[in-house]
Amino acid sequence: MRATDAFRAAFGADPRTVWHAPGRVNLIGEHTDYNDGFVLPFAVPWGVTAAVSPRDDSTIRLLSLQSPGDPVVISNHEESRGWTRYVVGVLAMLGDRVRGADIAIDGDIPPGAGLSSSAALEVAVASALDDLYDLGMTPMERALLSQRAENDFVGMPCGIMDQAASALSAEGHALFLDCRSLGSRNIPLDLAAHGMTILIIDTRAHHEHAGGEYAKRRAECESAARKLGVAALRDVTDLAGALDLLQGDERKRTMHIVTENHRVEALVGLLRAGAITEIGALLNASHLSLRDQYEVSSPELDLAVEASLRGGARGARMTGGGFGGSAIALVADDRLESVKESVSSAYAERGWQAPRFLPATPSAGARRIS
Incomplete structure (x- = not known):
């Protein structure tokens, strides 16, 4: 070792x-x-x-x-x-x-x-x-x-x-x-049993939060929660009413957080029902919200998602804090090469560095190995 x-x-x-x-x-x-x-x-x-x-x-x-x-x-x-x-x-x-x-x-x-x-x-x-x-x-x-x-x-x-x-x-x-x-x-997330893969697309774009954008998003959420009189945006139950009380970036951040929580619960329901192949629409909606409402995506992430879907992915979204890093795509095993080719070609057309593809197998947490 x-x-x-x-x-x-x-x-x-x-x-x-x-x-x-x-x-x-x-x-x-x-x-x-x-x-x-x-x-x-x-x-x-x-x-x-x-x-x-x-x-x-x-x-x-x-x-x-x-x-x-x-x-x-x-x-x-x-x-x-x-x-x-x-x-x-x-x-x-x-x-x-x-x-x-x-x-x-x-x-x-x-x-x-x-x-x-x-x-x-x-x-x-x-x-x-x-x-x-x-x-x-x-x-x-x-x-x-x-x-x-x-x-x-x-x-x-x-x-x-x-x-x-x-x-x-x-x-x-x-x-x-x-x-x-x-x-x-x-x-349970038994991808192999359904002939599916979660493909990580490493955009190789610089991934860094130190510029303050991550902290800025957090501060915006905390400010919105104070204005709405709740401990955290998780507590918003009347989204339409909340949005009427907010403006600008705080309004958009609140929309993302409230709808994203609903998407998590919906996706858990699909997994518990064994409907792994049906989660793609939720992944797509999450990416659009992160791109447009939370504004933490990047051109490289957006292109990875769009090209994945053109190549036959069931759904795709950026993952992680944003501003670079990786996207994920839900892909049937028989479409993996098509998705990789679609993304690689799209990057090559822009003159960008070739992305890296990593199949993500759900793995064990921290463990003693010696």
Whole structure:
């Protein structure tokens, strides 16, 4: 195992534990998590592996096979930079429950694809530390701690979806999560039995929230909720009445959040009925809402969706936070090559970099592997 080998080479001993946490793709329910709404992600086969041993002092020594060089040595949490902040943030949130650690990281999530490598990194490290120090945390508690690390230490105001999907997902299932109560249940997503594939289309367009657009959307939703007198937009029951009280961007954001929550519940109903082949219309509607009402799509994402449908996909939409990253398409297995060719040709006609195609198999959440 690469992480174990790297740990041994750098630190001169075997790690005490090794954990793997996956990335995720969101089937539907976008930007609803920080509005106390519903989401339906599932874990993907790619993720982050963390080989970890505890230390007797407060020093953190970190290395990543994706950032070659000598281990980064951190004696003060505020010294962390770049990718190390996600790891150090987890230790910071654990406080005096842990001391230092030696950590070797390996990951195979396609970078910039919007498959939540940051949450996978946080959950892998949180799970390993929980294991090492016998903290007795539940998977959801690990997810919440990882979210706090990203919110309070890294400074990214994400919701709970990514970390929960990484920590709680089950193989062959999607995770239906109520982001207010944190209640969840696994919904069967047996694509192969229906001759279907969820195809991830990595647009290779830069995926980055740091420009402030993600935080701006969240602030708009919170402002709209205050004006409507509700705790969160999830609580809006009279959409038409709510829209009459709002203007501009806040009106559009509210329309997306309320209708997206309904789409999540409708899609869960179809999956529970075994009607996987019928979910395409909901995926299409979600994309249009994200494009026009939430305004988080991009030309590359829009073209991926449009070309997928021309190539024979049952439905398609952008997935993740937006502004780049990936789209997903529901495709019958006998139409896969047609969809790939349609998207590739459309990108070539624009002179854009060729997209990458990844079949998404619903996979298991975080687990100890050594």
